[in-house]
Amino acid sequence: MRAGPKVIRNRLGDIIGCVDSISFAQGRVRVEGWSRDQRLYLLMKGGDLPVSDRFARGDVPTGSDLAEPGFLIDAPWDGNALRLACETAGRVRVIDLPCPGLWQRRVRMPIAALQLVWLGLRNAPDVIAAVGRGDEAAHARMRDRLGLTTALTARTRDLPEDLFATSPVTANPGPAATIIVPIYNAFDLLPELLSRLSRHTDVPGRLLLVEDASPDDRVRPFLCDWIKGPEAARLPMQVELLENPENLGFIGSVNRAFAKALEHPDPVILLNSDAMVPAGWAARLLAPLSDMDKVATVTPMSNDAEIFSVPRIVCRSDLAKDQVDALDAVAATLSPPLARADVPTGVGFCMAINRGFLEKLPGFDTAFGKGYGEEVDWCQKARALGGRHIGLASLFVEHRGGASFGSAAKQALVARNNATVARRYPSYDAEVQDFIRADPLSAPRLALGIAWALTLKDTPLPVYLGHSLGGGAEHYLARRVQGDLARYGAVVVVRVGGDRRWRVELHTPDEVLGAATGSTDTLRGLFAGPGARRLIYSCGVGDGDPVGLPAALLDLVQPGRDAIEILFHDYFPVSPSYTLLDKDGHYRGVPHPGTEDAAHATSRPDGTPVSLDQWRAEWGRLVAAAETLVVFSRASRDIVAQAYPQAAERLRLIPHDDTHAVPRIPVPATGKPGIGVLGDIGFQKGAEVVAKLGGVLNPERQSLTIIGRVDPAYAPPDHVTVHGRYALDDLPRLAAAYGIDRWFIPSIWPETFSYTTREAIATGLPVFCFDLGGQAEGVATADNGHLLPLVLADDPHALAQALIRLPKSPEKQTLDSKAAE
Incomplete structure (x- = not known):
């Protein structure tokens, strides 16, 4: 049984949480949701269970005082009633949770049997392959559909097979534009900001630098010298410095520049002084204004830009020096149709604005003071006039946010101005949450997230190849991933054995992003960017084309730059029968090439037969390329050495020492074995x-x-x-x-x-x-x-x-x- 959602309200009736789902299976209950309460308890007949598994939730409405409002409960269930106790500041509320009744438990088995029959009929080809031929890929798909897969899972979406362009994407020469850069302090960022603008801007027009009476007396002289120097002369546009006689604030400075920009018929680009642009940025940013109907604004992806953030949506991630260029190089390869999505709002750190809409709305509302939220207000007004806002994943611009305002000042401004936005546009917050849940930019976000991970450190990024079957190999992999996250800050897991051949997971310390694809070319595209990787084969059982798996993995690495490690959780690299059982289900030792036992042969997806000799030849390529081969017992070491004697010197015996703590069990006094x-x-x-x-x-x-x-x-x-x-x-x-x-x-x-x-x-x-x-x-x-x-x-x-x-x-x-x- 599954149930949910169930809203959690306080005594005033305000929503302060939600039980998203409740599921009962195999004698356990699983409850997921979020709550702003400080403490939660699951009340059961056998005793209360404090809820300790709390975590951040990016989809929770803003304003929560609790940094980690999400919760997960997974506990044994004895069939009795369940209640959730929520406590804050000594106040306790108790919520009854829906449980299956006796009649539901009585009818569940026959209903499940009928569902199993229907599933078998609907998936007859996989049933025949799994039972008749022992096809492990079919077994894996059936386990997945039956809910028997216990692998670490992510929020998985489809990864389009045409995510990457088949030929280099080049933006047409952009129209003339007016680029507006409001400047207040942040002196240390100005040289890089202006240097990047000089080197990377690819459209004609005007650059308006608005100096807002910065207290830092180095800023204005630097700008006066810069506009006369060689970097300004290199720009394909005129440069003008607007010097505010007194501090007008962000909105006042931008509105002054808007009035100047409206003297020309060109679109406008609003760019923060802490935004670092990559090569060829402006033409790409402007393209949707002319390519798509009624587009009011265009915002690129970034490391710190709310719903446009990479790798985690609405979460900031700092970048290493020049990492923006590596990420943008990947962004530029994304297929233009799949790199664009309608969004609830633009974000003003780097935002192209349609001049037609700017004529109708010629300034930001000064009610927002020194800034924050003013572009949301403007964008909602533009939507009311029929304007669309586009998120552009084919451009990545770094945002080093917070350089002009301290964090405390920013938080105060954000809180006040968010209240104004919520009052003016009551449905806006729900639209943002809907966007976050649906995330139409999830596929390019994952691609850019992997590029971010690959260039995060100088050390190679761990990339694991795992299956979807659960078991001991999965427990081991989960622990390795957690350890590597602490060392590297990110890990990628590629899984086989699902409905789509490849399921790609980007693990960060706080979240797992996942998407699936049947295209090996798309998988290769995800890893085509810069950065070194360490490919770690954990298990490939369940793959639809296992004899082709070694070649696919070798395509993901570059000799001399990347490393390969093979973990022998089973004997798949030794035989298609990964347990080494013969066709009759018996173990008779290590099979050798030339054997006629059918269990140690297989076929390609097109039916081409594959002998054990061919299997060993293909997997032998991966074994030969690996610098390390890890076995976990003496028995497995001896078996692998028999199959691949040339690799014996590279075998490392590392017994598991991370088994779970298990309580001692007294012998029951039943007298009955x-x-x-x-x-x-x-x-x-x-x-x-x-x-x-x-x-x-x-x-x-x-x-x-x-x-x-x-x-x-x-x-x-x-x-x-x-x-x-x-x-x-x-x-x-x-x-x-x-x-x-x-x-x-x-x-x-x-x-x-x-x-x-x-x-x-x-x-x-x-x-x-x-x-x-x-x-x-x-x-x-x-x-x-x-x-x-x-x-x-x-x-x-x-x-x-x-x-x-x-x-x-x-x-x-x-x-x-x-x-x-």
Whole structure:
């Protein structure tokens, strides 16, 4: 069940928050939303849960005193009523949260079954490919549609396949224009501002510098000298300095220049003295005024320009020296139709203005004092006259905001003038929030965000290739991403296995921006800009064209500049059967080229067959290019070395040391053996083994419980409990509830490392697993570990006896098939 939204109001009826969504699944409840309250608690029958996961929300209306109003609750749910308590300054309000009723829970299973049948019929080709041919890409798509994907997700949108222009974009010679630059103090910025204007302005017309009686006595003499010097002479336009006899403020200075500009028939560009323009900027900025109907203003993208900000919308990001040029080089490659969008307002730091609208509205409203909000007011008046405002992503201009006003002064002005805007235009704030949610500039914003990340530091940017299947590899990747964010400030993750081949995520410390595309050319375009990267292959299982994946990844890096690292979370670079299981589902060692087993062959999307020899040749290119290959267990090191002996010297064994803390579990006093299977299990994780084991157990004398989820194709008998999703902190309660006194890790492939095994060992209960792979390495060295011969996977009766009859000696020992009889 999903519910929401539910508005949160204070005692005066004002909206101070919202529960955006509530969902119930697999014995857990997830509540998302925002609130300006200082403290939140989820009230449950089993006890109150303080909400500690708070974060910033860019879509929350302005004026909140709480820097991080967003909240997320993910907790076990026992089926009882839920309430949210909101507390501020000692006042507590309690909100009832909608929960599924008993009748809803009773009908959910048959409805889900019907939905599953319908999904199977609607996606018959993927079902056939997944079940009949073992196609991992089809499996991944089906898992995604069934909601079984647990990978770290972003707010994902479609990335247009024609995002980048197929040929260089050149703006036509722009019309003449009047550029207005109001100047007040900010002396240290003037040399770079004017130098960039001199070098990069590409249209004729006039440059009006308005000096507003700056207290800094260096400013006016500098400007008087500059207009007579070589940089001013290099400009393709006339230069005039307007010297205010007294301080008029920003609005007074701009209005004086507007009156001067209206003496000519040209459009106007308003440019702050802290705006740094790139090459060829003016013609691009002016182009939409003539290319599109009824355009009143055009605003470029920037690092600090409210809804035009990159990488995060409405958030400022400082740039390194000359980083603006690298970002604009990418902006200039964007396809013009996709780089333009209608926006609620322009932003005056760099804004082209249609002269026709300026004639009707010849000045900013002086009610806004020294500035801030005046361009919003002007833009809303222009909209009332039929004018459109355009955001232009094909131009990037740096804004070093706040150089003229201190932060305290700015905040006071913003608060006062925002109130004026809200009073005059009651729907404006909602329009801005709607724009932020829809973000029609999200695709170019992501492209520019990646360019920002690539040029953020001198060190290479981490770029991960991951899948969409969840599991241990995803947990590891999430931790690596968090660590790299602290070091680099940004990380990019490219995922395969969704409905579109590529899902690209830009991770910043506060947000994840995501978009998906089926075009490899578009993916390549995202990384075509300057800057070094470190490409880290984490896992490519689920890709629609896995034999072509190494070549696609190699296209993203430049030899001699970029580095490659391969993480062996599975054996996909070794065989299309990433678990190394043969077609009959058995592991018989490392497959070698020439094998005829169909599991180790595949085909291209067009049906072209691919042998293991061809597979190793293509993946061998990536292995050969990698400077580091990381394995997580001795077993995986030996397997990779057998497949790629030429890479043996570059293999680095780095066992995971970041497993989660798991509470110890006392042995329940039930006297009835209770076998627990921990984690989500598919075929290779032993789902069929568990189903057959359940079939031979006597539920009156033994119990079998899966703490996790199971592939529906291998559903166990009805007396076997499938709990669903869980949190590690829940394990003691779940073990007691289900009478679990031992764990069974049923995986039938040589895992490279098993988080689940380590977590089971940490509980202190006996742990059984088959004698292979990384899972056996963990169990073999644990005092509560017990190894089982792999042959028992095909003998459920003997397996049941081995699991039920715990060894009498506390010493570690291996149970062979004879002892299990």
